[in-house]
Amino acid sequence: MSAADPVGSLSRRRLLVGAGALGLLSACGGGGGGSTTAPPPAPGAPGAFPLTVEHSKGATEIASAPQRVVTVGFSDQDPVLAMGVRPVAVTDWYGDHPHATWPWAQDELGDAQPAVLNRGAFTGTPDYRYEEIAALAPDLIVGLYTSMDDTQFQTLSRIAPTVGPPAGYPEWGAPWQEYTRLAGRALGAPERAEELIAGIDAQLAATRAAHPEFAGRTAVVAERFEPGSSFVRSPGDPRSQLVTALGFTIPPEIVEVAGELDGGTLSDERMALLDRDVLIWNTGFSPEVRAQVEAAPLYSQLQVVRDGRAVFVDDPLVSAAWTWGTVLSLPTVIDALAGQLAGALA
Structure with missing residues (x-):
């Protein structure tokens, strides 16, 4: 995938981590713009936290309902918003829409104004700007539709608990249901995730029948x-x-x-x-x-x-x-x- 070809093959490029990336956390630069105030409390089910979420990079413990979620995957704002959580920052993929959020997700975004990471800088390779992410003071980092090696995961985890892509699938190859379920588990809303999946599955079944x-x-x-x-x-x-x-x-x-x-x-x-x-x-x-x-x-x-x-x-x-x-x-x-x-x- 390239900047000129925004929907090309993500998997054809290998990720490179600059030497000394772990040291970036000692200096925090400015955020990506937008609101950095805490959003309304996350709508996790009562008693859902603490919880442990398993993903492709291991298991992550989330002690309490996240208040400041940063999404670093190219489309992660969608499943997070679908769980009723408004991130304090999202990552730009492509398209020129307010807060890197397309029309189908604007209702869920509401009046939130998340910072936008990597705005207009898409190259097909994830670019985790650790200083900007750290400056946002997240209490959860979500990286589902992305590629993430061990060093990148460890670096992000030094900033905040981090959830990586779904386990058991090739890079970029998990079904949409699994991205949804993983977001639901991480945000304490697994029942909400299953309800949304069931609704779309019903729409697909009706379309097949027709x-x-x-x-x-x-x-x-x-x-x-x-x-x-x-x-x-x-x-x-x-x-x-x-x-x-x-x-x-x-x-x-x-x-x-x-x-x-x-x-x-x-x-x-x-x-x-x-x-x-x-x-x-x-x-x-x-x-x-x-x-x-x-x-x-x-x-x-x-x-x-x-x-x-x-x-x-x-x-x-x-x-x-x-x-x-x-x-x-x-x-x-x-x-x-x-x-x-x-x-x-x-």
């Missing part, structure tokens, strides 16, 4: 970041996860291209691998690439294209909600995506 034609059909989720190649999403990527939740399957050949990452690059000479029951292009972040896709020499020869079964998700909000794939964004995209796919298969 569209039995989706069942068992093959689909490929593709994006375009540079001329001459496409990027195909693995089954573990949030975009593909939603497609499979609607009833489609991701072909094994695409799984091989992606490997253990969130996706893989496919040269235009291999475009035949895109010829499936439906081909879904995520282009809302850069609608102009559609012309580039359609100009590729082999593209017009694909049967899926000739039959009109290629779909371009070019609405910026729908595309972003699909890309984020969170407990708050998914309700925005399910019906819109299902409608486009039904039209393509009609």
